[in-house]
Amino acid sequence: MLPFTHASGPIFQLSSLHSSTVTPAPAKLVIASRESRLALWQAEHVRAALQQYYPACDVSILGMTTRGDQILDRSLSKVGGKGLFVKELEVALEEGRADLAVHSLKDVPMDLPAGFALAGIMEREDPRDAFVSNDYASLADLPAGAVVGTSSLRREASLRARYPHLQVAPLRGNLDTRLGKLDRGEYAAIILAAAGLRRLGLGARIRALIDVDDSLPAAGQGALGIEICSARDDVRACLAPLLHQPTALAVSAERAVSRVLGGSCQVPLAAYGEWRDGVLSLRAFVSSIDGVRRLEAAAEGPVTDAVTAEQMGRAVAADLLRQGADVILAELTSSSAPPAP
Numbered sequence: 001m002l003p004f005t006h007a008s009g010p011i012f013q014l015s016s017l018h019s020s021t022v023t024p025a026p027a028k029l030v031i032a033s034r035e036s037r038l039a040l041w042q043a044e045h046v047r048a049a050l051q052q053y054y055p056a057c058d059v060s061i062l063g064m065t066t067r068g069d070q071i072l073d074r075s076l077s078k079v080g081g082k083g084l085f086v087k088e089l090e091v092a093l094e095e096g097r098a099d100l101a102v103h104s105l106k107d108v109p110m111d112l113p114a115g116f117a118l119a120g121i122m123e124r125e126d127p128r129d130a131f132v133s134n135d136y137a138s139l140a141d142l143p144a145g146a147v148v149g150t151s152s153l154r155r156e157a158s159l160r161a162r163y164p165h166l167q168v169a170p171l172r173g174n175l176d177t178r179l180g181k182l183d184r185g186e187y188a189a190i191i192l193a194a195a196g197l198r199r200l201g202l203g204a205r206i207r208a209l210i211d212v213d214d215s216l217p218a219a220g221q222g223a224l225g226i227e228i229c230s231a232r233d234d235v236r237a238c239l240a241p242l243l244h245q246p247t248a249l250a251v252s253a254e255r256a257v258s259r260v261l262g263g264s265c266q267v268p269l270a271a272y273g274e275w276r277d278g279v280l281s282l283r284a285f286v287s288s289i290d291g292v293r294r295l296e297a298a299a300e301g302p303v304t305d306a307v308t309a310e311q312m313g314r315a316v317a318a319d320l321l322r323q324g325a326d327v328i329l330a331e332l333t334s335s336s337a338p339p340a341p
């Protein structure tokens with residue numbers, strides 16, 4: 001464990017929660033969302049929550065297709081990474097066609113473009129990876145040479161480290177597409193986020209949940225992030241009741257690890273925090289894709305605000321760098337294709 005020192009400084013503005021005056025909601029709020037079934041479920045989840053807090057407000061969803069949804073034939077890490085899924089939504093926010101955008105937090109770049117901010121973090125679903133197969137009950141049951149589908153370098157590195165006798169093959173597309181490929185026999189098993197499956201009512205497809213120690217989750221996995229134009233204080237105030245502080249503290253630390261290490265889909269990097277009773281525990285790893293070289297770091301300490309949470313994240317990232325993470329990261333960057341224009 002790293003020595004962890006406490007610093008203070010408020011970041012999440014909870015004033016509207018505690019003040020006696022109710023935030024006046026605008027007459028109308030438009031939520032920008034990708035059009036995948038998962039994205040629309042998530043947008044609807046936020047829509048219903050806002051509608052409950054502001055019954056008089058007309059809360060609607062504007063669905064849109066992003067470049068990330070259109071490019072299905074290449075590994076995401078090769079075509080430009082996370083930003084692909086959020087750019088079009090940001091344009092809609094900028095042009096005033098939408099007031100907020102709902103994302104899987106895992107897909108949100110660590111640094112948002114100038115003028116945008118994450119203004120709401122909702123309670124996290126199960127952060128674990130799930131083992132999905134029609135023929136096998138768990139990873140341990142797979143025979144040598146069995147093909148496991150995943151396009152996540154993080155999942156691939158964990159798989160290769162624990163089960164070097166398995167093969168890993170790329171798997172892209174939305175959740176329904178990925179399950180379809182499994183059902184057509186292209187893979188013996190696939191690994192997906194449990195959260196996405198559960199949200200779509202596909203929890204029954206999960207044969208086994210993979211322990212976080214065996215497949216440490218990606219920064220933000222299972223959490224929803226709500227993005228706004230930074231200048232929209234009115235929308236920020238409306239979102240205050242949707243903030244789940246334990247999730248927000250955990251993901252702030254996770255995203256800080258990823259930010260320092262230049263996290264994108266292009267590196268096998270995991271960061272997972274758990275906040276309980278004022279104490280945040282954070283674990284992270286950086287690995288070579290073959291899982292052979294793997295660096296781990298962890299920290300634990302009292303955390304009650306996002307500044308301290310981020311500080312813990314940076315300390316864990318610094319620990320990984322001291323162990324040589326930069327060498328592993330440099331090799332990965334030099335071997336991968338440049339991002340698409």
Ligand SMILES: NCc1[nH]cc(CCC(=O)O)c1CC(=O)O
Binds near residue numbers: 104222
């Ligand atoms: N990378 C795509 C993506 N983004 C968010 C989720 C699932 C839901 C979540 O993690 O919140 C998924 C699918 C997956 O990883 O299986």
